[in-house]
Amino acid sequence: MSSYAILAFFLFLGAVLAWGAMLTGHLLSPKTPRTPFQREAYECGNSTIGPTRVRFRVGYVFFALLFLVFDIETLLLFPAVSALSASLRGEETGIAPLLAAGEVLLFVAVLSFGLVWAWRKGALKWD
Amino acid sequence: MNALDLSVNHPVGDFVREVLFPNCPDLAWAANGLIAAVALVLFPVFLSAPFLIWMERKVCAHMQARLGPMRHGPHGAFQTIADVMKLLFKEIALPGKIDRLPYLLAPAIPLTASFLSLAVIPWDHDLQVADPEQGILYLLAVGALGILGILVGAWASNSKFALLGAMRAGAQMLSYEVSLGILMLLVALLSGESSLREIVLSQQGTALDWWIFKAPVVGFLAFVLYLVSSTAELNRGPFDLVEAEQELTAGYQTEYSGMGFAMFYLAEYVNMVIQAALVSTFFLGGFLPLQIGIAPVDGILAAAPGIVWMVAKILLVVFVYMWFRWSFPRPRIDQLLALEWKTLVPANLVLFALGVLLVSQGWIL
Numbered sequence: 001m002s003s004y005a006i007l008a009f010f011l012f013l014g015a016v017l018a019w020g021a022m023l024t025g026h027l028l029s030p031k032t033p034r035t036p037f038q039r040e041a042y043e044c045g046n047s048t049i050g051p052t053r054v055r056f057r058v059g060y061v062f063f064a065l066l067f068l069v070f071d072i073e074t075l076l077l078f079p080a081v082s083a084l085s086a087s088l089r090g091e092e093t094g095i096a097p098l099l100a101a102g103e104v105l106l107f108v109a110v111l112s113f114g115l116v117w118a119w120r121k122g123a124l125k126w127d
Numbered sequence: 128m129n130a131l132d133l134s135v136n137h138p139v140g141d142f143v144r145e146v147l148f149p150n151c152p153d154l155a156w157a158a159n160g161l162i163a164a165v166a167l168v169l170f171p172v173f174l175s176a177p178f179l180i181w182m183e184r185k186v187c188a189h190m191q192a193r194l195g196p197m198r199h200g201p202h203g204a205f206q207t208i209a210d211v212m213k214l215l216f217k218e219i220a221l222p223g224k225i226d227r228l229p230y231l232l233a234p235a236i237p238l239t240a241s242f243l244s245l246a247v248i249p250w251d252h253d254l255q256v257a258d259p260e261q262g263i264l265y266l267l268a269v270g271a272l273g274i275l276g277i278l279v280g281a282w283a284s285n286s287k288f289a290l291l292g293a294m295r296a297g298a299q300m301l302s303y304e305v306s307l308g309i310l311m312l313l314v315a316l317l318s319g320e321s322s323l324r325e326i327v328l329s330q331q332g333t334a335l336d337w338w339i340f341k342a343p344v345v346g347f348l349a350f351v352l353y354l355v356s357s358t359a360e361l362n363r364g365p366f367d368l369v370e371a372e373q374e375l376t377a378g379y380q381t382e383y384s385g386m387g388f389a390m391f392y393l394a395e396y397v398n399m400v401i402q403a404a405l406v407s408t409f410f411l412g413g414f415l416p417l418q419i420g421i422a423p424v425d426g427i428l429a430a431a432p433g434i435v436w437m438v439a440k441i442l443l444v445v446f447v448y449m450w451f452r453w454s455f456p457r458p459r460i461d462q463l464l465a466l467e468w469k470t471l472v473p474a475n476l477v478l479f480a481l482g483v484l485l486v487s488q489g490w491i492l
Contacts (some may be wrong), residue, residue: 006164006257007265010246013165013238018390022234025386029219039223041286042381052224052285060298063464066300070272070472074308078264078321081312085319088486101487105480112476113470124468127459 062123073111080104162463164256168245176396177207177443186449217385222285225382229283234387236276238393241401243269248404249324251414251433262323263311266405270307273394277369277379282392284382292378294364295460296369300468303359311476312355313482314409317342317491327413333420340409342491345481350410352478354447356471357402359463361395364452368460399445407440 041048073125084100087093093100181204183194187209188195196203221227244266259265273290274297281293315321318329330337339350359366369380380391407413414433418425458466485491 006161007243007246008254009161010166010168010242011239013168014242015235018235018238021385023261025215025389026219026234028129028216029218029385032218032484034220038220039221041224042376044376048287049272052290053282054287054290055288056294059461059464060294063302063468066468067305069309070305073328074305074312075264075267077312078261078315079268081316082321084483084486085316087276089319097487098409101483104252104483108480108483111444112473115472115476118468124465126464127209 043107059126066118066123068112069114073114077104079109080107131265137351143303163282166248167250167254167256169421171245171248171400172242172393172397176393177199178212179399180207182445183449186446187453190412190450195424202240204401208462211389214389219387224285226283226285226310227376229279231387233276234281234282234383234390234410236279236413237273238390238397240269240272240276241394241397243272244401245397247323248401249327249408249413250437254414255324256372258322258324262326263315266311266323267308270303273398276394277391280383283378284379287364288375288377288381289379292369292381295365296379296435298460299362299366299369299463300360300463303356303471306352306356306471306475307360309472309479310349310356311405311409313345313349313475313479314338316479316486317346320487323413324410327408327415330412330415333418334412337412337415337422339364339411339465342482342485345478345485346410346475348478349482352471352475353406353409354444358448358451359404361402361448361468363399363448364456365455366463367452368463382485400441401446403441403444403448404437407437408442411440411444412418413440 043051078101080100082096083093083095086106087095087097087100095103183193184206185202197208199205223228247259247262249255249258277296277300278293281289281296314326318325318326320329323333325452330341335341338346340346342349363364370374370380375381380388383391414437416425416429416431416433416436418428
């Protein structure tokens with residue numbers, strides 16, 4: 001069986017198990033009449049003031065964007081690394097090992113430059 | 128006889144036969160394989176989570192010179208089972224203004240994501256559910272999936288604590304995913320393999336052939352960096368800002384009760400097993416026995432089956448995670464993100480460049 005078929009199956013299994021457990025919990029839980037206080041957003045006993053979907057710091061989103069860039073760059077590095085390993089093993093890849101290593105290093109340099117740029121631009125600053 | 132011959136000359140049937148189930152003799156064979164695979168993923172989940180929660184409480188208690196749970200079973204060993212029963216029969220308090228559908232769907236996402244990672248862990252020479260050729264790439268792809276459940280659940284549960292906890296979780300887990308990705312790539316570079324099984328097999332020999340020692344200095348530094356980054360990725364103390372109880376009560380899980388809460392909690396512990404298993408796969412020789420180069424001792428050590436070694440190494444790493452938790456104070460969120468982006472990512476990039484140098488010059492021990 002192809003490994004991806006099994007992995008797809010686990011996608012299904014995980015969901016079924018988790019929702020099955022939650023459904024069992026719902027069926028077994030005692031049903032008592034709800035008081036209005038039970039339905040309030042939990043804030044250690046105080047009532048919520050204002051909207052609960054508060055504004056949050058934009059910095060969080062900055063870091064998510066940075067992740068997006070760096071994750072994709074890591075993914076792009078992956079085939080380069082595979083090619084480097086293959087050419088070091090002496091397989092026919094059309095590129096000499098030292099040249100391949102140089103290209104990977106160049107890519108890492110570009111990645112680092114991106115980080116330095118973001119740093120200089122103040123994307124890593126919290127205030 | 129081919130029981131998978133669902134339909135002749137139909138694109139869907141062809142896809143199922145040739146892409147999803149190539150080289151599959153018949154349906155019974157496929158079903159057997161599937162049952163074995165399910166057992167191999169579910170055993171670690173349902174055996175490890177109760178054990179690890181108990182271990183966590185015991186380790187933490189003894190580090191603080193107390194006893195921890197003692198009542199249910201010998202040294203409180205059945206405490207977690209009692210806790211699960213309690214959670215199962217607990218009244219489910221749905222808060223008022225939640226987005227009902229995402230709120231109820233979200234707890235399944237982290238657990239499903241951890242199942243997907245658990246499926247590629249090599250437990251022994253022939254004990255692995257799926258071994259995709261590009262295992263590292265696959266791990267990178269599913270690794271960040273669990274965060275989705277946390278963000279969705281917290282946003283849907285309409286609470287300030289949950290929202291702030293989820294924002295922290297998103298920024299923290301995504302950031303540390305970057306350094307984990309670079310370190311995984313470094314291991315792929317050093318071993319020249321991308322499948323997890325092949326990475327383990329590239330470490331055959333004595334303990335000095337494990338990647339922690341085999342790549343001089345670089346391997347050890349990568350091991351330490353991986354441990355730190357994965358602690359943050361797991362939201363475990365000292366990096367547990369996501370659910371810092373003094374500030375956010377329970378962070379993103381605040382509005383969940385009963386089994387919904389249990390699913391988030393279970394996923395956290397399963398993720399801990401996964402990260403420990405990955406540390407042991409990448410740096411500590413995975414299922415290979417410890418060999419020290421003295422023939423009679425090595426013979427005794429190699430007599431234990433691979434899965435015993437794998438579990439022993441996982442438990443060792445898990446213990447280190449628990450040790451971290453009670454040894455360091457919690458940083459602030461800006462300090463945590465600065466640690467990642469201003470220290471760990473540059474360090475990882477330098478380490479990766481050194482790794483390229485090592486490999487291309489053949490300076491591997």
